[in-house]
Amino acid sequence: MSRVVIVGGGAAGLELASLLGRSVNGQDEIILVEGETHHYWKPRFHEIAAGTFDNDLDTLCYFSHGAKNGYRHFQARMTDIKREDKQIIVYKPNGETDTLSYDYLVIAIGAISNDFATKGALDHCLFLDTPEQARDSWQQISALLRSGEKRTINIVGAGATGLELAAELAKVSGKLSQNPHAARLTINLIEASDRVLPNSPIEMSKQAHKKLEQYQVNVMLNTRIASVDQQGMTTSDGQTLNADIQFWAAGIKAPNWLKNIGGLESNQANQLMVQQTLATTLDPNIFSLGDCASIPQGDGTMVPPKAQAANRAAVHLAKNLTGLMQGKELTPFIYKDGGMVVAIGHDFAISTMMNDRLILKGRLVRRLYDTIFRLHQKTVSGLFTMSRLIIAKRLKCIFQPSS
Template sequence: MSRVVIVGGGAAGLELASLLGRSVEPHDEIILVEGETHHYWKPRFHEIAAGTFDNDLDTLCYFSHGARNGYRHFQARMTDINREEKLLQVYKPNGETDTLAYDYLVIAIGAISNDFATKGAKEHCLFLDTPQQARDSWQQISSLLRSGGQRTINIVGAGATGLELAAELAKVNGNLSQNAYAAKLTINLIEAADRVLPSGPLKMSQEALLRLEKFQINVMLNTRIASVDQQGMTTSDGLNLDADIQFWAAGIKAPDWLNNIGGLESNHANQLIVKQTLVTTLDSHIFSLGDCAAIPQADGSMVPPKAQAANRAAVHLAKNLKGLMQGKELTPFVYKDGGMVVSIGHNYAISTMMNDRLILKGRLVRRLYDTIFRLHQKTVSGLFTMSRLIISKRLKCIFKPN
């Protein structure tokens, strides 16, 4: 009998728990350690914050899902690792501490935004790193929209998260334009680089900028934030940007508490350093994947922090762990980038394909963006459940009142 403990119920952790739970022998035990009760797909956190997310059809209860898919949900958060005794130390919602024994441990807690130690950012900005933060953001935005008058929202970081949030809020603002009591939003999207989507191809950045300008979003490039206070932000050039709500979505890193946890090797971004087989460099019984792991490739490159990378790593590690429990050797994880899809508003998206040589855009590409989420649902719940959810979603869109 082997016990596999997976920490983190995001895209990587949940998919791994689901795949293992349905495929290992009955005497093996799969435990998913996650502090939340429900799973939300992180690339859609901006929809939660903007109030356009469908909680009924696009969330998943870990407890009931685990019972159907062969794993157990243990509601807690990891605090430390005792590698000598193979014990995971956790903190439970009732305030108690506990330990979980493991034979194999997988850390898949994802990443958080990097505020680069900017003065006041932690205290005065909203972040979209957890479902709770996204829900709290919607509560503040909802109150702001109901307050009337002219209001301003600052968003730092024009990568995928910041750009998608800005566009989604602009769409909500447009939908409420006929409501005389709703606030009118001015949205500032602030980026230190010289273009939006700085990690994507130039043509994609240009197309995204045109769409943002069509939404009347104020895009501020080559602009660094020096400090943040309750009233707004100050740039490195001394410009004051007052705002009612402020978001920080620039850069990513693993949480600070993960740095050297249990004596494991980590990098400057707090990511656990792993081999190409996804096993940590200092412990053959501990694995890591997703945004919290620094995963090398044979050519010396690193796997990028993308949802598709987390999905593929989860599928690979599920096969590897199942084989390992049967006495087989680990195989290396080889990642092939399938391109990039960014949602710009609820009915529009931009995508790159063919090694960034082809740029697609429009409403149909938005359907491709939704398909990526549906493939995630297929992995965790199966084809039949995914199909039912798609049909239910379409029917709901047709029959629900505006």
């Protein structure tokens, strides 16, 4: 019997644990190491922060889910790797440290925002890198919305996370506009590049910018933040942007503690270097996938940090590990980009397809965004459970009292 330890219960880690747990049928031991008790899909963290997330139907309890899908949830956070002993060191919720042995180790802890060492950003900005941060953000935003008068929110970074957060907050503010006791929000979306969604096709950026303006989001392009303090932000040209709440959603990197952990090779963004098989370059028994891994392709490109890439890597590694435990050779992970979908509020989204040659937008595309989440649910819980959740969601929307 082999023991596979998966560190990180995000999209990639949970999908891998679910697929492996169902495939090994108890012949091997699958352990998911994750400090949280419940799973939240990271592309929807902005909804948690804005108070529009459905906690009843769109979360998943690791403990009960693991019991049904053949893996065990070990609530802890990895702090180090003892490669010579094939053990990881973990920090448990009760404050104790412990060790956990493995035959195969998979690291799938995702990535965090990159503050680029901007003075004051860590101390005075909110981040959306973990469920806990997203929940804490909602607590602050909820209090702000109830405070009345004019309030300002600064959001640094007009990539998918920053853009979706700005749009979601604008929609929430708009719904509360008839409440005389609710705050009236000014939302500044600040981007160092010359367009929103700087890594997407230009036409997609234009359409997203246009929609943000319709939501009355103040988009500030070619604006670099030099420092952050408790009152606001200072740009590189000396402009002051005061705000009541400040978010940082610019750039990504793996957590600092992951850099060269256990003597493994990593890059400047702290990502673990892996081969195309997803095995780390220095240890054939340790694998990594998702945003914390630097995954090469045969043509010299790297796999982009996208939810769909994490999903496909998890499916591939599940097959690879199952085969490896049966004495088979590893096969390379080949990624084909299926495009990009960005939600701008609950009734509008923009997507790219056909290698960015086709740009789609509108309410139907927003349903496509929801479908990506449902495919994630299908992977981790199966078609029957996913279908039940869809039906329950629709019934809830029909019968719940209007706000």
